[in-house]
Amino acid sequence: MAKTFDEPICSRSTCRSNLIRRFGATVQKLRFGLGISQEELAERADLHRTYVADIERGGRNPTLLTIKKLAKGLGVSAADLLSEAK
Secondary structure, three states, X not given: OOOOOXXXXXXXXXXXXXXXXXXXXXXXXXXXXXXOOHHHHHHHHOOOHHHHHHHHHOOOOOOHHHHHXXXXXXXXXXXXXXXXXX
């Protein structure tokens, strides 16, 4: 598969970790916008607070089910949450 000009030039692992960090930063930005704590988001999303903290820090690669839970907790769609991190 040929690369397009829109694709970043980086190794597979570097691009993956960048995406995970951008996703975490997006979760944090949306959470800050709501004025809620990690604990509040965790309660809304039915997740543990330390797991939310790990996601925001870019230390976890969340599953699709976790992304759906986070989106619900943040009051956005999973598609919007993912597109924000793009």
